[in-house]
Amino acid sequence: MQKVRLKQMGVNVAARTYNILSRTLRRHLLSGKLKVPLGRQPIFPKEEEKKLVIHIKKLEKVGFGPERKDVKEMAYQLALKLDKKAAFSQTLEKAGDVWFAGFLKRNPQLSQRKSEGLSLARAYFKFC
Numbered sequence: 001m002q003k004v005r006l007k008q009m010g011v012n013v014a015a016r017t018y019n020i021l022s023r024t025l026r027r028h029l030l031s032g033k034l035k036v037p038l039g040r041q042p043i044f045p046k047e048e049e050k051k052l053v054i055h056i057k058k059l060e061k062v063g064f065g066p067e068r069k070d071v072k073e074m075a076y077q078l079a080l081k082l083d084k085k086a087a088f089s090q091t092l093e094k095a096g097d098v099w100f101a102g103f104l105k106r107n108p109q110l111s112q113r114k115s116e117g118l119s120l121a122r123a124y125f126k127f128c
Contacts, residue, residue: 001029042102043086045081052078055105068112072100 015022075095
């Protein structure tokens with residue numbers, strides 16, 4: 001789109017070069033956007049979600065991997081702290097299942113696992 005806008009290339013030539021239908025390229029040139037996001041935007045920007053992911057990973061490393069409900073409560077508390085107008089449950093004081101599913105999808109380095117029991121001796125050996 002930039003090359004067409006800067007008159008470095010014609011629409012048909014750009015369509016052939018980048019293997020795009022010329023109609024599609026023309027439509028995007030008229031709308032001014034390459035991709036229109038659908039659906040509701042995430043409540044937290046990427047930087048804030050990254051901080052939440054780092055916190056979860058730290059908890060896992062120390063041996064306190066948070067459960068699903070814990071992560072949803074952390075998200076609710078973070079939204080309160082940052083004064084976000086979130087669609088979280090005020091009565092349950094936690095984020096919903098839809099938010100959690102999207103959170104896992106946006107952060108594939110996290111996964112749902114069931115915690116194992118950790119004996120005191122093993123914890124001492126692991127963290128000392």
